[in-house]
Amino acid sequence: MPDSTTLSRPAPLRIPCANQLLQQLSAEDAGLVRAALEPVQLDVGRVLYATGQPVRHVYFVESGLVSLVGANKGRRRMEVGMVGFEGMTSLEAVLGGGVAAHEALVQSPGSALRLSSTTLRDATRQSRSLHDMLLRFVHAFMVQGSHAAIAAGRARIDERLSRGLLMWHDRIRDAELFVTHEFLALLMGVRRQGVTVALHELEGKGLIRSMRNRVRIIDRAGLERTANGFYGVPEDEYRRLFGEDLRHHQAA
Structure with missing residues (x-):
């Protein structure tokens, strides 16, 4: 850790x-x-x-x-x-x-x-201070990449999808994400059919609402639970390195 x-x-x-x-x-x-x-x-x-x-x-x-x-x-x-x-x-x-x-x-x-x-x-x-600051971001990105590899190798599809939606939500800062099934498949390294099944599963739990080329975050805390530990470590490391909380705390 x-x-x-x-x-x-x-x-x-x-x-x-x-x-x-x-x-x-x-x-x-x-x-x-x-x-x-x-x-x-x-x-x-x-x-x-x-x-x-x-x-x-x-x-x-x-x-x-x-x-x-x-x-x-x-x-x-x-x-x-x-x-x-x-x-x-x-x-x-x-x-x-x-x-x-x-x-x-x-x-x-x-x-x-x-x-x-x-x-x-x-x-x-x-x-030197500029170079050191940029190297801190390189470090943060490497942590993100290593946890992407862990998720790709160990996480279920619904866990990977939850992780990806949370990371997207952090950066867009909007509960409604304009995202295609093609991109979600690219994000998770799975076929589109797997994305569709995972979206329906998260929607059935009341965590999201899935629409054509859009996903609305309904229950962010539930998504974090569903991510099952595959989300959070890179975000904590970014906060340690830069003093900024990357997590978006408001889903609506």
Whole structure:
């Protein structure tokens, strides 16, 4: 289990945006990137970058949802992580890989602030505190990815679906989620028929209402119970690292 001790951080300078990472920046670190941040729209279905492409930009998400999608050599695809207002895409730019390990696919519309990878690298060379903050997010994302793997290997379909809906709800902050069966199948690595069965099961328990391309959260606490421990550890670790509660506590 992750250490529950909250890390000490310098007082942040609140950049006027909705991205929690950028809000964490000190005045000095904000000055290194502020002028280069470019607002962009995130349209559903947009591929920000594909696997194997050079990482030219980092996206600090303000609203909406971006899925990081992995594929094997047989092109079987599955979501390996998701990013919303709490984070950023293109972790390769922080780690120095230079080439995208996963496809970044917009699943829910919104907006982001885009920064060139070159500018980010230059800024991290000038600021140890900026580099350390970004590495904390890399760590948080790795915890999310490891628990996605645990869920894929050990959780029942209804547990995986509950976990995915909770994570989506955390990032969209709306009880009504516009989501297709195709995406839920991608999220869980199962066939659409399995998604349909799991949705009906959760609906039968009064936890959600399933409609065409929409799911309404009715009982979030019930979803957390149904997730059966497969949700919560990455969220706790994010709070430890950044002092921000990622969980969305209001379902209505």
